[in-house]
Amino acid sequence: MxxxxxxxxxxxxxxxxxxxxxxxxxxxxxxxxxxxxxxxxxxxxxxxxxxxxxxxxxxxxxxxxxxxxxxxxxxxxxxxxxxxxxxxxxxxxxxxxxxxxxxxxxxxxxxxxxxPTECRQFFDNExxxxxxxxxxxxxxxxxxxxxxxxxxxPESAWWDSYYNPLEKRLQSFRKKYVTNPERIERIDSVQMEIDIYRKYSSxxxxxxxxxxxxxx
Ligand SMILES: C[S@@+](CC[C@H](N)C(=O)[O-])C[C@H]1O[C@@H](n2cnc3c(N)ncnc32)[C@H](O)[C@@H]1O
CATH class of the missing domain: 3.40.50.150 (Vaccinia Virus protein VP39)
Structure with missing residues (x-):
């Protein structure tokens, strides 16, 4: 080239x-x-x-x-x-x-x-x-x-620049949107994705x- x-x-x-x-x-x-x-x-x-x-x-x-x-x-x-x-x-x-x-x-x-089943089921959906x-x-x-x-x-690529800052923001969004069930549902689903990675990253x-x- x-x-x-x-x-x-x-x-x-x-x-x-x-x-x-x-x-x-x-x-x-x-x-x-x-x-x-x-x-x-x-x-x-x-x-x-x-x-x-x-x-x-x-x-x-x-x-x-x-x-x-x-x-x-x-x-x-x-x-x-x-x-x-x-x-x-x-x-x-x-x-x-x-x-x-x-x-x-x-x-x-x-x-x-x-x-494990929980991980497999999550991705069967996602x-x-x-x-x-x-x-x-x-x-x-x-x-x-x-x-x-x-x-x-490496797992650090997921945590350092993505999931760690995202998880912090989710905490503040949860307070901000406490009276908005739709937003809370969305926040829960992003939190679930992070939790799945925390458990099953290997x-x-x-x-x-x-x-x-x-x-x-
Ligand atoms: C997971 S992000 C990755 C962004 C970036 N490459 C990075 O690694 O930081 C996926 C990107 O694809 C874009 N995207 C999703 N569907 C798309 C489509 N149909 N056409 C063009 N871009 C799309 C999203 O807006 C988002 O910016």
């Missing part, structure tokens, strides 16, 4: 990883999300970091991307491809990559075959299509990629897969 890289960040959120990417690549990143407030925040962050010339924002549903096929050197998608389904996400990304281009994507994955690492690797290969590598995100996790577009 010579020259400036053309990068796509699918489901970029408020862009924590987009900003990091700008520091490591010589090129531009098209950051896609369907939630405008996240894109606004990313814009502000990019300006504050002096990298706004490297970031372009695109408010769009990832299932309906209107982008030219074979036009990206690298596609990044952290914790987001599940919104269209991992298999479909792999196919969409493959069509958008140049031949030999790279895809880096994380996917919620079973890490052990024997989750993410029934979750599979194990080997099944994801097989899907990746049959979708026209060579697997460059994969690793499981059974599932985010696995980061690095893949290279292969000729089928």
């Amino acid at each position: 010579a020259g400036k890289l053309i990068v796509l960040d699918i489901g970029c959120g408020n862009g924590a990883q987009t900003i990091q990417l700008t520091r490591h690549i010589d090129g531009t990143i098209l950051a896609v999300d369907n939630h405008q407030p996240f894109l606004d925040e990313l814009q502000q962050r990019a300006e504050a970091e002096g990298v706004s010339d490297k970031v372009q924002l695109y408010l769009k549903d990832m299932c309906e991307l209107e982008l030219a096929e074979g036009s990206f050197d690298l596609i990044w998608s952290e914790g987001a491809l599940y919104n269209m389904g991992f298999s479909k996400g792999l196919a969409v990304c493959r069509s958008l990559l140049v031949s030999g281009g790279l895809l880096a994507a994380s996917e919620l994955t079973w890490l052990r075959p024997d989750p 993410y029934p299509s979750m599979v194990d690492i080997d099944t994801n690797l097989a899907t990746i290969k049959s979708s026209g990629y060579h697997v460059v590598g994969h690793f499981t995100l 059974y599932y996790g985010y696995v980061f897969f690095l893949m290279q577009h292969n000729q089928l």
Whole structure:
């Protein structure tokens, strides 16, 4: 890959990883999300970091991307491809990559075959299509990629920047919305997700897969 890289960040959120990417690549990143407030925040962050010339924002549903096929050197998608389904996400990304281009994507994955009933039932409801690492690797290969590598995100990645601050906010929301049963129900369901992770974090996790577009 010579020259400036053309990068796509699918489901970029408020862009924590987009900003990091700008520091490591010589090129531009098209950051896609369907939630405008996240894109606004990313814009502000990019300006504050002096990298706004490297970031372009695109408010769009990832299932309906209107982008030219074979036009990206690298596609990044952290914790987001599940919104269209991992298999479909792999196919969409493959069509958008140049031949030999790279895809880096994380996917919620079973890490052990024997989750306790409470954990299994929670995900039967929340993410029934979750599979194990080997099944994801097989899907990746049959979708026209060579697997460059994969690793499981450490538990600290869930706690330090996500669940710990979220749990603190839930406590303050619980006080704020004490008279609002709908909000309290929502708070309870987020708290349950955190409690499930606290109990069963060895059974599932985010696995980061690095893949290279292969000729089928
Ligand atoms: C779990 S967040 C991950 C955000 C970011 N990649 C990160 O790791 O911090 C999933 C993101 O996907 C976005 N999203 C959900 N459904 C989407 C869709 N259909 N099209 C585009 N973005 C979507 C959400 O707005 C959210 O920003």
